[in-house]
Amino acid sequence: MKKNISLILGIILVFIILGIWVLSFVRMPYNPNEMNISNRFLGPGLDRDHVLGTDNFGRDILSRIMYGSRNVLLVALVSVTLGSLVGIFLGALAAILKGPVEKIIMRIMDGLMAFPGILLAMMLVAVLERGIKDSIAAISIFMVPVFSRLVYSMILDTENLLYIKAAKSYGSSKKQIFFKHYIPAMLPRLITQFSSSMGSAVMIETSLSFLGLGIQPPYASWGLMLSESRQFFLNYPYLAVAPGIAIIITILGFNLIGDGLNDILINRGSNHE
């Protein structure tokens, strides 16, 4: 197999983040929410007690990064899973049933796609509360049209292939055809989309919490850490370094895995490289 740099690099980056996430359940150097005013704004250094320094309340930044990884990964994983399941279901329903069901579902998806960027998520947050559950709900709904359109167009592309026609003429039910034939055929693209969507979910979650619409203080989240550092980082730039790098590593990791899988599973190295 040809070497796939994107995939390897992506896996390494995601493993770093997963490692931090696992470690946060084993042991964190300090309590992430413990304030200690006499220790505020301690600079970072490998030989120091606080490797990444402390923030304006004297809280240990490394511990907060570790704790924050739980929220980011939880929100991203749950919302992409929920959103993709609902999206796959609706997209398949529209493509297989056709008729008015198809029209109604796909028009709703078109409508949802007309909301640019995080507008849809923000609108939903206005209706809901602010917290983990609500971020998950908002990002899940954001993901639904992405997956339903993908599944819809893939089924329309494959429904006229011979093996699907054969299965139909053998009298297979729509459900059987969906699970036995469509799902395996769609799996490569769905996996690729899932990984890239994890990247965008992380971006939306951190943007929402940066705007103060996501996870609320005193809990640690990367976006919130950056927004809290805004008033101090002119004097203490290190405050913004660690959360920024954590976010970039996570998004980059999932995107690279998505790209790498795309090359292997779909394009098979044909036109991308």
Next chain:
Amino acid sequence: MLSYVLDRLKSSLVVLFVVSIITFFVLMIIPGNPAQLILGTDATPEAIAELSSAMGLDKPLYQRYLSWLLDLLKLDMGKSYVYGESVTSLIARSIPVTFSIAIFAMTMAVIIAFLFGMLSAIKKNSIIDYFSRSIMQLGTAIPSFWIGMVLIVYFGVKLKILPVSGFVPIERGFAHFIKSIFLPSLVLAIGEVGTLLRIVRSSMLDSLKQDYMDMARVKGLGWGKIYIKYALRGALTAPLTIIGMQLAKLAGGTTVVETIFALPGLGRLVLTAVEHRDIVLLQGLVMFITSTVVFVTLIVDILVMLFNPRIKSFHQGE
């Protein structure tokens, strides 16, 4: 060709109708009475009931939707309770800010994406290709709020050459205007350039593989003719569509960037409306923004069709 335009126009209107339904009914399920929200917690029940009926809150939901939709068509989007002003004039005032940044940002993104996208496709697997592919990946992974903070520190505070917040209208001098929108536009451009570069590169790679490219080379044409007149022309459709989508997205206001640079644009209004649950304002904003998106997409689709004779003849053949 006319039938294609009419067809696209019809589906755009359907999308907007669906959006209006989603927006209205999603925002109706907000917990609590809007009248209570406006009057505050110490209002008397009578006052709340009075305001509720004045706002039409006692009518059935579908009647409220219809009257909202009719007002919307007359560009009357109601009054924001946070600002105490009509939503239409609030939006009108924010448009210059948001549109200036959006257009400037897309100009930067297009220049960078085409330059590096074309070079990287022509010199595949060279240093410039690896560099372009790094921009591609990093551009989509770096959060705009983070790069915004970094740029503020370096350009605004350390070098002190650019203002870090606020908006200067173009009437107060072109140089000041450009300076005030440069950093926010740069941040937005960084966010969009990755996606665009990827599309330019892959379209260009496809285009370079076509038979007519061999023809052009065999004929011994100069590189300018080969790459710009032939290859680039064949590779424009997909990038144009993406540029349209990106421009539409940015024209809807980008809350994050407008927040960091304290710009009074559409995105700031959205954030205020969400924070204060100003439903009337949020409804108006969402409808305006989605209409902009749908309208820009429509224009771009028509332009792409004019550029691409294959689509045109396909629709003529119908």
